[in-house]
Amino acid sequence: MTLRRRLSDALYVRPLLLLSLLLIPPLLWLGIIYLGSLFNLMLYSFYSLNDFTGQVEYRFSLSAFQQLFSSPANVDIVVRTTLMALVVTLACIAIGFPLAYYIAFYTKGNAKTFWYLMVLLPLWSSYLIKVYAWRLILAGEGVISWFFNLLGLGWLLQGILSIPVVGGPSLSNSYLGMFLVFTYIWLPYMILPIIAALERVPKSLIQASSDLGARPGQTFRKIIWPLVIPGVAAGSIFTFSLTLGDYIIPQVVGQPGFFIGQMVYVQQGTAGNLPLAAAFSVVPIVIIAIYLLVVRRLGAFNAL
Amino acid sequence: MPDKPSLGLRAAFYLGMLFLHFPIAIIVLYALTTEDRTYQFPPPGLTLRWFGEAFQRQDMWAALWLSLQVAAMATGIALVLGTMVAAAMYRFQFLGKDFITVLLILPIALPGILTGIALLTTFKRLALEPGFWTIVIGHATFCIVTVYNNVVARFRRTGYSQIEASMDLGADWFTTWRWVVLPSIATALLAGGMLSFALSFDEVIVTTFTAADQKTLPIWFLNELFRPRERPITNVVAVFVMLITFLPIVLAQWLTRDTDDLHGGGKTG
Numbered sequence: 247m248t249l250r251r252r253l254s255d256a257l258y259v260r261p262l263l264l265l266s267l268l269l270i271p272p273l274l275w276l277g278i279i280y281l282g283s284l285f286n287l288m289l290y291s292f293y294s295l296n297d298f299t300g301q302v303e304y305r306f307s308l309s310a311f312q313q314l315f316s317s318p319a320n321v322d323i324v325v326r327t328t329l330m331a332l333v334v335t336l337a338c339i340a341i342g343f344p345l346a347y348y349i350a351f352y353t354k355g356n357a358k359t360f361w362y363l364m365v366l367l368p369l370w371s372s373y374l375i376k377v378y379a380w381r382l383i384l385a386g387e388g389v390i391s392w393f394f395n396l397l398g399l400g401w402l403l404q405g406i407l408s409i410p411v412v413g414g415p416s417l418s419n420s421y422l423g424m425f426l427v428f429t430y431i432w433l434p435y436m437i438l439p440i441i442a443a444l445e446r447v448p449k450s451l452i453q454a455s456s457d458l459g460a461r462p463g464q465t466f467r468k469i470i471w472p473l474v475i476p477g478v479a480a481g482s483i484f485t486f487s488l489t490l491g492d493y494i495i496p497q498v499v500g501q502p503g504f505f506i507g508q509m510v511y512v513q514q515g516t517a518g519n520l521p522l523a524a525a526f527s528v529v530p531i532v533i534i535a536i537y538l539l540v541v542r543r544l545g546a547f548n549a550l
Numbered sequence: 551m552p553d554k555p556s557l558g559l560r561a562a563f564y565l566g567m568l569f570l571h572f573p574i575a576i577i578v579l580y581a582l583t584t585e586d587r588t589y590q591f592p593p594p595g596l597t598l599r600w601f602g603e604a605f606q607r608q609d610m611w612a613a614l615w616l617s618l619q620v621a622a623m624a625t626g627i628a629l630v631l632g633t634m635v636a637a638a639m640y641r642f643q644f645l646g647k648d649f650i651t652v653l654l655i656l657p658i659a660l661p662g663i664l665t666g667i668a669l670l671t672t673f674k675r676l677a678l679e680p681g682f683w684t685i686v687i688g689h690a691t692f693c694i695v696t697v698y699n700n701v702v703a704r705f706r707r708t709g710y711s712q713i714e715a716s717m718d719l720g721a722d723w724f725t726t727w728r729w730v731v732l733p734s735i736a737t738a739l740l741a742g743g744m745l746s747f748a749l750s751f752d753e754v755i756v757t758t759f760t761a762a763d764q765k766t767l768p769i770w771f772l773n774e775l776f777r778p779r780e781r782p783i784t785n786v787v788a789v790f791v792m793l794i795t796f797l798p799i800v801l802a803q804w805l806t807r808d809t810d811d812l813h814g815g816g817k818t819g
Contacts, residue, residue: 254722261642268638269650272631272694276653280691283668290671341569344562352555361567363803368570370799372752374771375788379573381775382580385589389576392591433570483659491661494754498775507663514667514759520674527667534660 290524302520310525320509324529327506330421331489334428335436338485339478341429342436349437350444362441369434377498380427384418384499391417414501424500428489435488436481443477444470479544486537490530506530577792581785600782610787613770620682620766621750624689628746629739631690632697639698640705657692665692666759673760680762688760689753693746700742700806701735708734741805744798752795767791 257264294307314320349361368376383389394403407413407420414420447470455465493507504512506529513523555563581600583593604610635654639647657665669688673680712734716726754768761769771791774784 250724251722254724257723258717265638265642265644268634268641272635273650273653275627275631276657276691276694279669279672279687280657280665281653283672284664286672286675287664287668341562341566344559345566348555348559348563352559363800364567365570366799366803367796368574370748370795371574372768372788372791372795374752374754374768374775375577375792376573378771378775378784378788379577382576382589382591383573387588387590389591430569430573487659487661491663492755493663494772507661510663510667511758514670520671523667524671527664530661531664 287524287527290521291528293521293524295519295521300518307521310519310521313522314525314529320526323504323506323509326503327490327530328533330425330428330505331486334425334432334489335482335485337425337429338433338436338481342433342440342481343478346437346440346444350441365434365437365441369438373431374494376431377427377495380423380430381418381498384416384423384426386416386418388418418499419501421501424496427495427499428492431495432485432488435484436478439477439480440474441477443474443480447473475544479541483538483541487530487534490533574792577785577788581782581789583782583785586780586782600786603780604783604786604790607783609765610767610770610783613765613767616682616764617751617767620685620689621747623686624693624750625743625747627686627690628693628697629743632694632742632746633701633735633739635694636698636701636705640702641710654695654698658695662692662753662755663759666756669756670759680760681764684760684762685757685764685766688756689750692753692756693750696746696749697739697742700738700745703806704735704738737805741802744802744805748795748798748802752791 257267290302291310292306292308294303294305294309295301296303345365349358349365353361385391391400391403394400403417406422407415407417412420412422414423417423417426451469451473452465455469456462460468491507493505493511496505496508506526510523510526513519513526517523579593580589582596582598583590584595584597584599585593635650639650665688669684669691670680673684678684712730713726716730717723721729752768753766754772757766757769758772765773767787768791771784771787774787
């Protein structure tokens with residue numbers, strides 16, 4: 247019997263051998279390279295920086311976390327980023343829901359495929375290019391200002407920009423602008439799971455509800471919405487977690503106030519404080535873990 | 551549910567769609583503008599001149615070439631590992647299956663910056679010099695799940711009986727793999743491969759942490775964003791990148807058009 251045949255028979259007779267041959271390489275990659283790296287990151291957050299040499303000291307220390315929480319500016323960064331992630335998530339639900347609702351209930355066949363693709367294309371087009379496009383749109387001499395001036399509403403835009411916290415010198419230097427870009431970039435991640443959830447709502451339930459005399463608003467609140475919550479929660483995992491970790495959008499659009507991602511980037515790069523960068527990156531892991539525990543109770547994992 | 555959408559819903563739908571596509575149209579428009587100093591809207595005039603100038607920039611071509619090499623290598627690794635894990639997950643029941651599912655989606659569920667900095671700390675500790683291979687390692691890690699998703703969905707649809715039939719008829723594992731399994735998952739492999747190619751080609755956050763001074767096209771673009779040398783050229787490259795990412799995505803969508811269940815049960819048509 248040839249070697250090839252013998253090997254082949256061995257694989258057939260001993261499925262465990264086949265299973266381990268199939269699993270070991272990918273598990274080595276993901277387990278060692280990826281999980282190992284995450285674990286190493288955690289370790290780094292418990293190291294410290296030697297004040298004299300500026301080198302990392304590989305000894306257990308809580309100084310990075312101390313540094314993180316003792317500075318009000320750092321706490322501000324965490325609060326600011328989390329609030330932005332929450333507001334962006336709510337806006338994505340508000341804008342995404344009607345889109346998903348229309349596609350799920352009022353389109354059929356080729357039209358449905360077409361609109362579905364129209365949601366997918368912005369999702370898949372280059373992230374940086376989309377951010378760049380918004381810089382063009384939000385610029386002082388860009389489309390939005392032009393449009394407001396065209397309508398003679400330039401004063402309105404100025405008024406909005408003069409609101410403290412939300413506004414700024416121009417749209418491209420304000421939290422409002424940053425909020426718009428975040429909402430735009432993550433919106434498709436919200437629409438797709440909602441479409442999937444809506445399509446699983448049995449049409450007969452909706453008919454039964456209106457047969458029994460419920461007004462459309464009632465049917466929506468009592469039948470459709472509760473059934474779609476898992477999809478909304480699934481989408482919110484993406485919008486929330488992606489906003490929490492992003493550092494490019496706050497850099498391209500927005501105010502001087504840092505976001506968590508920027509802090510991680512600056513600390514590991516120019517500041518050269520890898521332990522503090524690691525401690526900062528533990529923050530979104532913890533926030534996301536808490537968030538996941540909450541949305542799991544809403545059934546988000548079954549809708550992913 | 552009424553038969554016709556209400557006026558309010560229709561307005562919200564079309565406004566939402568406008569919101570989704572307006573920025574993409576803006577990019578194309580700006581690539582054609584004659585204005586080269588500001589972001590002035592509307593453009594004072596239209597020209598194709600910047601396309602010619604962009605194609606003469608050597609640094610752009612070098613970045614593009616690096617990106618293509620990284621994406622090809624990362625996709626290659628992801629295709630092998632993703633297919634292996636898909637075959638195992640589809641074929642066998644075993645302890646720790648849920649753990650592997652989590653392990654697979656973690657690199658895309660956690661923000662990219664975490665993957666980036668985690669890999670960076672590890673490379674630092676192992677004293678690995680950041681460069682081509684560290685970028686590839688980072689990209690392959692989050693591409694595996696893309697291939698896995700496509701291939702496992704195809705496996706589930708094909709069923710195991712064909713493979714058993716082939717073996718009953720006397721074919722060994724390798725013959726069966728070559729003539730039965732491979733043809734049935736070929737388009738899924740192609741689609742998964744193209745998606746991960748596009749994903750890698752566009753990746754910037756993980757790359758900034760693993761690249762040191764190597765410039766992939768997105769990194770090059772990011773530099774131009776903050777220190778623009780010639781603004782119109784940035785616009786042209788934007789359109790160019792969009793085309794390179796779009797084509798594989800649309801093709802992949804077309805190749806997997808019967809396997810919508812992988813997006814969570816949303817059936818089209």
